[in-house]
Amino acid sequence: MTLHHTAWPAPGAPGNLLGGVAIGDVPSKPAVDWPLQHLRAPLLSAGAASLHEVWRTDEPVASGHSEGIQWRRSADVLMGVIELPEDAGNDTPLQAASQLVYERVFALLRAQGTPHLWRVWNYLADINGESHGLERYRQFNQGRYTAFVQAQRDTGGQVPAACAIGVAGGPLSVAFLAGTSPLVPLENPRQVSAWNYPAQHGPRAPSFSRAALAYPRGQEVLFVSGTASIVGHETVHPGDVAAQCHETVRNLECIVREANRVARSAQPFSLAGLSHRVYVRHAGDAGTVRRTLQPLLRGAPFVCVQGDICRADLLVEIESQALHPLDPA
Template sequence: MQALAQRAYQDVFATLAHTGCEHLLRLWNYLPDINGDGGGLERYRQFNLGRQQAFFDAQRPAFEGAPAACALGTQGGPFCVHFLAGRTQPLQVENPRQVSAYHYPSEYGPRSPSFSRAAVFDAGAGQVALLISGTASIVGHASLHAGDVAAQTRETLTNLEAVLGAARQRSSARFELDQLSLTVYVRHASDAAQVRSLLGDALGADAVALRDAVLLQGDVCRRELLVEIEAHAFAPGEVRA
């Protein structure tokens, strides 16, 4: 997994150099058996080794300035990396309730995850784009509410609100939770109905975010986490340099 991740990210960076779209805005990483043992080290942790090394080799920021991203486990198929890039430099956003992922202590693996909690950038036509990384029930660097999908969902929504607050400091755009486009990953498909109901309680039955939310089965990067939510939005405004 380490070598695959390093090679995949080398290919990403080579593509950026070839196209002239040098700024990574967002990445989606899909790993089969993300929590499985990859020969003495969890596959997600192996992925983090390869990803970070590729950032170093390309002289790209792996800590402050790293792009927004998520990493989800799949039930099979190949390892896939999807990315969005452009010619506009994004501004990274962190969550004041959480330790930045790239500063996680070594108990989470020999290399920290190289991503920011969110990014904002000028999308043109007077619009600001917000891309929120996969967000889960983590406060500080610790997972909370093990085994309780309802409590994890509520904690995740609180974290999304915190990210929105931080994003408002980086632009004049007024992003609101009930207006986001949400993709919700649940570890157990049987939890999907309960999670959707909890979203309705938090967002309101008529919220655009609830109406358009996409729920998918996917394994979250930590075994104890049962739900993860990513989001994006566009709103009128300007990015604050």
Template sequence: MSTVSPFTGEGSHVLGASLLGRSLPASRPDWPVQRLEAPLLGAGPGVLHETWVTDGPTLEGHTEGIHWRRSGDVLFGQIDLAEPLADSASPASAQPVLQVLSEQAYARLFRLLDAQGLPHLWRVWNYMADITGQSGELERYRLFNLGRGSAFVQSARGVEGQVPAACAIGLAGGPLSIAFLAGATPVLPVENPRQVSAYHYPADYGPRSPTFSRAALVYPPGQELLFISGTASIVGHRSVHPGDVRAQSQEAMDNIAAVVAEANRHARGGAFTLPALNYRVYIRHAADHAAVQAVLAQRIGAAPLVCLQADICRQELLMEVEAMGAQAA
């Protein structure tokens, strides 16, 4: 078992979890869990259970399809929305199904957070099938961005600046799956000086730019958490090193290092370092795993690392890495 646990302590309780791997068990735990049916790469167990735990008591609920738990002013939630077998236009809106589902999921999410008095979204994990496939005139990832952005606007939340850290990753199949952490305090967004902010991407990347920050510092009681969004081989707004997974891995880690340096300009609890973070890496082709891991080992040493075979949101990108760190505030 691998445990990502910024809320550790004696008598701790599970807030939520992720279950990763092939042939996931049919039984579900009592807490919210995001199930990611995708091959884990490298030696180790075939199934991995990552958990968020808390020292305090938890309150649990099911709201509009969201399974959630909160402890104090921190909430973890998860929702799956199944798509039809064939992506088609919604009869009610003439919009593609993934766009409609994305807007619905985020609208439900924001209603829950407002009702719980925890309005600030910290970190979101988005997974969908066939992320770079076409649906009508647009790629599915661009449809997802349309739906997500619309929900932000309709809930009177901004689509740039103070937005959560996030990833959007493609799996071989399954529902639109969204897990999230939220709280009573706003995020301190962190951008990467090497990259254009995602919410300022030009129209070449779709009719609505992605709604996320490159990283976010957040402050549950007594702690400082750093969430680094999915990060790939992008400089400015352009993909670089097509076809070269080693160079892409180096570039992605250069971006991670730049984000950490920028976060450390604002950190209250001391400097974050690359070897002290936890990493999840998405690799398009399983055969590239050894090359990616070798590059990362040079940069992060023996830091906790989970590698998952999955698709990235641009066809030319071969890998993406995200990270998380925690320290006393």
């Protein structure tokens, strides 16, 4: 399994694609027969209005649809994408949509024999807005948590790496990677585990790990969840985007150290060896973010996307991944 970045609209031959995401100024979601998430957010990186990020495999693939999920799988890895509008008839439409999406995901994973959810990308409109007496991100967390519980899944500890980012509009959009082998969840000693947040952050804590190691055949993949300027469980450096960049990278460095402590591959993970996606709340901060992160990330590639972070006082968030080969046994 490999990750590729290509200019839109040409992702290459689709036969060995597991799935991907179209980021930026894409007029409409293309009709393709493989899972493609449309991230409806401006691409802030210089030189391109849009980007195609795809996961490939050298193995044969099978495709299908299940309850609104478009999916494709190899022998040991499955990728899926689902978009679900919020039903205004529900008392808490986003909570209901979140629960239903995850119920469908878990049903698919059971049916396909890929029960281990590795990585999830969640995008929702107006993430920091309030409706029905509760912030929308907290509604999303409640729905996700309920689906985990009803599927008899762990809500803390053995949970996937994930992000949840706000966009200007559109349905709840969820993409995911899962596999036949269990993940190794990773936490950050500088931070309270998200699934153990105190009640001040919402009635249900978020169901994700700070990072995870996954093991598709012959590989070790590090997925780093959306990471921000949080120490303990509190936001630090509110209002200072450059300082938040520095703090976020300190958290990334700590996560990489934790990964290397348990990793199986001979090559250690490093900030320079990761690829990064950077979400920037205010487009006007993109220049500052790029200038600040370029030396901190030690030359690693990154793209900047305009997106709202799960807390209103967070200005930047970074997610990352890297793939290493495993030596044959």
